[in-house]
Amino acid sequence: MKFKNSLQFAKKLDREDPLRSYRNKFLIPKINNKQSIYLIGNSLGLQPKTTKQFINQELEDWAKLGGEGHMHARNPWLYHHRLAKKTLAALVGAKPSEVVAMNQLTINLHLMMVSFYIPTTERYKIIAEAGAFSSDQYAFESQIKFHGLNPDKVLIELKPREEEFTLRTEDIVRTIMEHGREVAMVLLGGVQYYTGQLFDIPKITAAAHSVGAIAGFDLAHAVGNTPLNLHKDDVDFAVWCSYKYLNAGPGAIAGAYIHEKYESNTELPRFAGWWGHDEGERFNMQKGFKPMKGIDGWQVSNVPVFQNAALLASLEIFQEAGIKALRKKSIALTSYMEYILKEIDPLENTLKIITPVNPEERGCQLSIFTKQNGKKIFQQLNKAGVITDWREPNVIRVAPVPLYNTFEEIYRVGEIINSLLK
Numbered sequence: 001m002k003f004k005n006s007l008q009f010a011k012k013l014d015r016e017d018p019l020r021s022y023r024n025k026f027l028i029p030k031i032n033n034k035q036s037i038y039l040i041g042n043s044l045g046l047q048p049k050t051t052k053q054f055i056n057q058e059l060e061d062w063a064k065l066g067g068e069g070h071m072h073a074r075n076p077w078l079y080h081h082r083l084a085k086k087t088l089a090a091l092v093g094a095k096p097s098e099v100v101a102m103n104q105l106t107i108n109l110h111l112m113m114v115s116f117y118i119p120t121t122e123r124y125k126i127i128a129e130a131g132a133f134s135s136d137q138y139a140f141e142s143q144i145k146f147h148g149l150n151p152d153k154v155l156i157e158l159k160p161r162e163e164e165f166t167l168r169t170e171d172i173v174r175t176i177m178e179h180g181r182e183v184a185m186v187l188l189g190g191v192q193y194y195t196g197q198l199f200d201i202p203k204i205t206a207a208a209h210s211v212g213a214i215a216g217f218d219l220a221h222a223v224g225n226t227p228l229n230l231h232k233d234d235v236d237f238a239v240w241c242s243y244k245y246l247n248a249g250p251g252a253i254a255g256a257y258i259h260e261k262y263e264s265n266t267e268l269p270r271f272a273g274w275w276g277h278d279e280g281e282r283f284n285m286q287k288g289f290k291p292m293k294g295i296d297g298w299q300v301s302n303v304p305v306f307q308n309a310a311l312l313a314s315l316e317i318f319q320e321a322g323i324k325a326l327r328k329k330s331i332a333l334t335s336y337m338e339y340i341l342k343e344i345d346p347l348e349n350t351l352k353i354i355t356p357v358n359p360e361e362r363g364c365q366l367s368i369f370t371k372q373n374g375k376k377i378f379q380q381l382n383k384a385g386v387i388t389d390w391r392e393p394n395v396i397r398v399a400p401v402p403l404y405n406t407f408e409e410i411y412r413v414g415e416i417i418n419s420l421l422k
């Protein structure tokens with residue numbers, strides 16, 4: 001598409017946007033009594049107007065029914081986890097039996113590593129991104145120590161080449177091949193939280209499998225952002241949180257996926273709890289864990305119903321909009337942001353986008369490396385009503401979200417940055 005840096009052009013794109021009405025489904029925070037330009041949906045997605053209703057329904061049923069709500073709430077709490085499956089499956093490209101909403105992200109990462117990281121003296125290495133999200137790094141380190149191993153010998157960190165900011169798929173694949181049969185697990189983000197790079201999940205998974213390793217992904221920044229095909233790509237397991245692009249609220253219930261090929265595998269070690277036990281016998285309260293088929297058998301505790309209700313409110317919107325249509329708008333919106341930033345600072349004197357240029361290699365986020373005055377620009381943006389986020393030492397992340405951001409907002413942000421640079 002040929003873009004123009006003009007208000008008129010941005011407004012035209014908004015008028016022609018088939019998803020423009022979705023913005024009205026969200027509550028937009030204000031700064032100085034004016035609607036903000038909210039560009040941190042990659043950090044905490046906005047609240048759908050319907051979330052209150054979804055949670056209220058559960059509050060009402062609890063008030064009316066007490067414990068009877070487990071069976072007789074409008075959405076019986078005993079089976080509440082089933083309600084999110086269909087839409088989650090569509091978002092990550094899986095079968096409903098392969099996905100479940102449960103726990104929180106880092107906990108799910110631990111649960112998956114318990115089952116899939118089974119080091120032996122020959123095969124024990126984990127390949128991950130250097131500078132992975134801190135929580136993931138702590139999980140890797142503690143899991144490795146849990147097996148009595150030394151993280152320095154086990155963890156192989158992928159680093160960009162000199163003068164580059166993102167990883168080349170060829171380098172990832174080569175590293176996997178180099179370590180070969182010593183690799184137990186390849187565990188990367190779907191979209192890297194700092195650079196916004198979307199990894200080539202099918203290629204990386206195939207490379208991991210070619211050396212006999214497990215391929216797992218942390219989709220915190222990918223789910224609800226880019227279409228995914230976990231089942232078809234033969235990914236072994238994945239985890240994600242739901243408060244970023246999935247708009248399920250602070251501390252929302254997270255998600256997990258395990259490929260169907262493991263659905264009846266009772267040999268895998270796992271940390272079990274009663275909600276993973278065979279539904280028909282759960283209340284016999286007897287010893288001898290008998291897992292439910294598939295990912296449901298990895299559930300531990302009973303469903304946090306209010307959190308799940310908030311997730312369902314948001315998933316209803318995703319189901320209606322469809323991730324393919326969202327992605328189409330997302331590519332246009334992010335490309336427009338990129339175009340405008342390049343218009344303002346063509347020689348990259350101050351602003352250098354480190355996110356890949358190819359839309360196939362990124363989601364909606366752009367990470368802007370600031371060569372000077374970064375913190376100041378970030379703070380001034382906030383004063384002007386534009387909410388972005390700052391990552392030390394000098395990166396401003398912006399995430400135009402197709403559900404609620406507009407082309408006009410992107411144009412306005414450009415105007416503000418332009419005046420700040422002058």
Ligand SMILES: *Cc1c(COP(=O)(O)O)cnc(C)c1O
Binds near residue numbers: 193218
């Ligand atoms: C957001 C994020 C987390 C946060 O972990 P929680 O367990 O949800 O608190 C972890 N890892 C990645 C990659 C993230 O993007």
